Amino acid sequence: MSLQADSRGVSEVIGFVLIFGLVLASVGTVYAFGVGELRDVRDYERVNNAERAFEVFADNVADVALRGAPSRGTELKLADSSLEHGETTMNVTLDATPGPGADVNNSTGPVSVSPVSMTLHDGSELRYASGAVVRVDGDGRPRMVHEPDFVLEEDRAVVQLIRTLPGETGQVGGERIARIRTVQTSRSTLLARENPVTLRFNVSSPYAAAWGDYFESEGFDCDPYTASSTNVVCDADGISRVSVVRVTVETTFE
Numbered sequence: 185m186s187l188q189a190d191s192r193g194v195s196e197v198i199g200f201v202l203i204f205g206l207v208l209a210s211v212g213t214v215y216a217f218g219v220g221e222l223r224d225v226r227d228y229e230r231v232n233n234a235e236r237a238f239e240v241f242a243d244n245v246a247d248v249a250l251r252g253a254p255s256r257g258t259e260l261k262l263a264d265s266s267l268e269h270g271e272t273t274m275n276v277t278l279d280a281t282p283g284p285g286a287d288v289n290n291s292t293g294p295v296s297v298s299p300v301s302m303t304l305h306d307g308s309e310l311r312y313a314s315g316a317v318v319r320v321d322g323d324g325r326p327r328m329v330h331e332p333d334f335v336l337e338e339d340r341a342v343v344q345l346i347r348t349l350p351g352e353t354g355q356v357g358g359e360r361i362a363r364i365r366t367v368q369t370s371r372s373t374l375l376a377r378e379n380p381v382t383l384r385f386n387v388s389s390p391y392a393a394a395w396g397d398y399f400e401s402e403g404f405d406c407d408p409y410t411a412s413s414t415n416v417v418c419d420a421d422g423i424s425r426v427s428v429v430r431v432t433v434e435t436t437f438e
Contacts (some may be wrong), residue, residue: 224395230263231308231321238302238310238317239330241364246315246333248368249346249431254366260302266357267364267437269350271299272313272389276343276374276428278381288379292374292428294388295380297347300364301434311391314346318394325411326391328398336402339381340425345374351436363438368431375428383426392416 237260244256259269274297278290299313311318315332336363337341349369385404387395392413395404400419406418 201243219411231304231306231310231319233301234260234263234265234304234310235317235319235329238312241300242312242315242317242330243321244349245312245346245366245435248366249433250344250373252335254363256368258364258367260362260364262302262357262360262362263304264357264359265302265304266303267300267362268356269348270299270311270313270390271300272311272387274299274314274345274388275386276345277386278375278377278426290375290377292430295345295347295374295430297345298349299389300348308353312348313389315344316395316398318391320391323432326394328394331398334402336404336420336432338403339423341420341423343428345428345430347432348435349431349432351434355421355438365436365438367434367436369434370432371429373427373429375426377426378424380422380424382421382425383423384416386415388415390414 190262227295235250237258239427241258244258246254247253272375273294274292275294276292286415297314299311302310303312307322315334316328316329317330318326319329320326349367351365365397385395389395392415393409393411396409396416396418398417401407402420404418404420409416
């Protein structure tokens with residue numbers, strides 16, 4: 185009786201080697217290309233979550249500054265980020281349209297609104313300034329993702345300049361949940377006019393371009409500016425009624 189070699193064992197070994205090699209190649213490909221993508225998605229979602237938290241913060245500040253709430257608290261997950269106060273100044277000027285009884289060159293002077301700024305580990309930044317939330321991703325163009333509570337219409341303008349004055353704690357950071365406590369401290373009317381004027385905003389900020397984009401969307405004419413501009417000047421003519429109010433709220437990081 186002749187004996188023939190059985191090739192089934194060899195075939196199973198070859199199949200196992202091929203499948204194991206395919207698994208290793210897949211894992212290597214995912215590790216080489218997928219981990220970086222997953223890290224980018226994670227970082228992007230961190231910025232998105234911080235943006236949503238800043239929009240909640242903006243609404244809470246508006247409750248205190250504009251709607252009479254005694255205080256509000258907002259929680260933010262820092263996730264290896266830092267929270268501090270930055271610098272932005274606004275100068276609102278009223279140039280009178282020629283006519284009897286018109287007032288000329290009325291100005292608030294530079295008003296520092298002391299924005300609250302959050303810098304993430306990837307270089308992205310979120311900034312709350314006078315009701316607005318501005319976002320910049322790395323070296324990208326700054327974008328206003330939450331507009332201020334300004335009323336800018338053809339015949340009237342109501343401008344609330346909200347100063348988020350630093351409390352006892354000026355900066356926090358690390359891996360923790362921070363709480364921003366907001367309390368109103370003062371309110372005063374800086375300008376009030378009921379004759380036609382040219383309303384002019386002069387904004388000085390690292391992200392002035394976002395303010396320029398906002399004012400242009402509201403029908404203002406702005407001097408030329410770029411994404412890296414730190415100053416922008418925008419104006420609108422023939423506004424009949426103008427009220428500019430400065431509200432100061434104290435913001436404490438806890």
